[in-house]
Amino acid sequence: MRKLGCLGMLLGLLGIAALAWLAHDWAGAGPAASPVAVIVPEGASLSRAATELQRAGAIRSATRFRGYARLFGNGQPIKAGEYAIPAHASASEVLALMQEGKVRQRLIAVPEGYPSILVHQALMEADGLIGDVPVPAEGSILPDSYAYQAGDTRAAVVARMQKAMRDYLAAAWKRRKPGIAVTTPEQAIILASIVEKETGKPSERREVAAVYSNRLKRGMPLQADPTVIYPITRGKPLGRRILQSELRAKNGYNTYAEAGLPAGPIANPGRASIDAVLDPAQTAALYFVADGTGGHVFANTLDQHNANVKKWYAIRRARGEM
Numbered sequence: 181m182r183k184l185g186c187l188g189m190l191l192g193l194l195g196i197a198a199l200a201w202l203a204h205d206w207a208g209a210g211p212a213a214s215p216v217a218v219i220v221p222e223g224a225s226l227s228r229a230a231t232e233l234q235r236a237g238a239i240r241s242a243t244r245f246r247g248y249a250r251l252f253g254n255g256q257p258i259k260a261g262e263y264a265i266p267a268h269a270s271a272s273e274v275l276a277l278m279q280e281g282k283v284r285q286r287l288i289a290v291p292e293g294y295p296s297i298l299v300h301q302a303l304m305e306a307d308g309l310i311g312d313v314p315v316p317a318e319g320s321i322l323p324d325s326y327a328y329q330a331g332d333t334r335a336a337v338v339a340r341m342q343k344a345m346r347d348y349l350a351a352a353w354k355r356r357k358p359g360i361a362v363t364t365p366e367q368a369i370i371l372a373s374i375v376e377k378e379t380g381k382p383s384e385r386r387e388v389a390a391v392y393s394n395r396l397k398r399g400m401p402l403q404a405d406p407t408v409i410y411p412i413t414r415g416k417p418l419g420r421r422i423l424q425s426e427l428r429a430k431n432g433y434n435t436y437a438e439a440g441l442p443a444g445p446i447a448n449p450g451r452a453s454i455d456a457v458l459d460p461a462q463t464a465a466l467y468f469v470a471d472g473t474g475g476h477v478f479a480n481t482l483d484q485h486n487a488n489v490k491k492w493y494a495i496r497r498a499r500g501e502m
Contacts, residue, residue: 205240206248209268212238219330220278222260229258229278238265238274249275259283262308262330285327288337292323292450293376295415299341299448303334313338318415319369319445322348348451356458361393362441370441371396372449372457377406381475385452390460391468391478400466402435410446 216236220229226249230242239245253275261283265274288306290299300315308330316338322345328337353365362368375389392402409418411431427436432443465478467485472495479485 205244205271206252207270207272210238210265210270210274211240212236212265212267212269214267216265217262217284217330218265219262220258220260224258224260226258233265233274236265238269239271245271245275248272254279283329286329287325287327289325290321290323290341290448292453293373293380293447294321294323295410295447296321297414297416303337306334306337308332309334309337311335316342319373319448320345321448323448323450345448349454352451352454352458357460360458360460361396362457367441368454368457369449370445372453373445373447374402374404374406374435374442375456376449376453377447378404379476382452384475385456386459386461387463387465387478388468388476389453389456390463391465393457393460394464394466396440398466399439401437401439402441404435406446407433407435407442410442415447 216238218229218232218236218238220232224232226246227242230239230245230249233239233245234242248271252272256279258275258278259281261281263277263282264284265277269277286306286308288302288309290302296316296318299321300313303309303313306328309328309332311333313334321338321341324341324344326337326341349365349369353368356368362371371389371392374392375385379385379388392404395402405422408422408426408429411429411433412418412426427434430437432438433446435442463478464480467479467482467488468476469479469485469488469492471477471488472492477488477491479488
């Protein structure tokens with residue numbers, strides 16, 4: 181009897197030890213010393229996912245992982261996508277990530293005023309995107325940060341960017357103030373792209389929009405430097421001063437050589453610039469020039485403007501820029 185009692189105690193201890201080992205193997209720290217990325221393909225089974233996890237070093241054994249999932253899991257299916265598995269994540273935590281579909285979100289950022297050639301460059305360089313795509317139409321992309329997953333197509337991301345612009349422009353157009361200078365949403369995007377390139381100071385956008393709106397209504401040339409640069413670089417920085425020959429060039433974009441709006445947008449304007457064009461400041465200003473602080477000084481008359489230009493030139497000479 182005493183031997184049987186000892187044997188039973190031994191078996192009990194072994195059972196407790198086995199359960200403790202199972203619990204540790206399931207809920208204890210995993211083998212990954214650093215975060216790892218694992219892609220679970222669409223339609224993949226738990227077995228396929230376990231194989232990918234073991235290959236990436238996120239779990240110790242695909243076989244044991246499958247067994248644990250059946251024994252301890254809640255029975256929910258896993259979801260496809262790319263997962264960022266944290267360092268030392270337990271098998272239990274890994275399964276929960278995949279059942280909840282907490283996939284890794286990658287971001288591609290489109291800053292306000294980005295030209296489409298730079299949007300295209302960012303798309304082509306984005307890690308995880310697949311497929312080719314042409315340069316999007318200028319002004320068709322709404323600047324923002326767009327989430328994507330590995331394996332998404334570049335065309336699909338562009339489609340989302342363009343839908344975002346269409347949706348925002350449609351809503352903003354409905355809110356437009358009466359008497360504005362533009363008569364169509366397309367014209368609004370063109371003018372907003374100029375406003376976007378002319379000032380990076382949020383507080384100035386509506387006033388810059390008002391200056392150009394006032395000039396349009398009077399039939400005056402807009403005389404916006406970014407429109408001169410656009411045909412030369414397609415929106416990239418010029419890196420030098422504008423030449424006199426470029427100021428005289430007639431190419432559909434140069435607003436020094438021709439009155440009215442240019443032939444198309446010169447960048448992808450953001451929400452604030454679109455809003456500014458559709459609700460410009462109430463001002464009679466027709467001119468503006470840099471003030472040396474990153475902003476601009478505005479003027480209603482040419483005489484006032486010329487005086488402001490002289491001050492700006494003096495600032496530049498003091499800086500050794502002229």
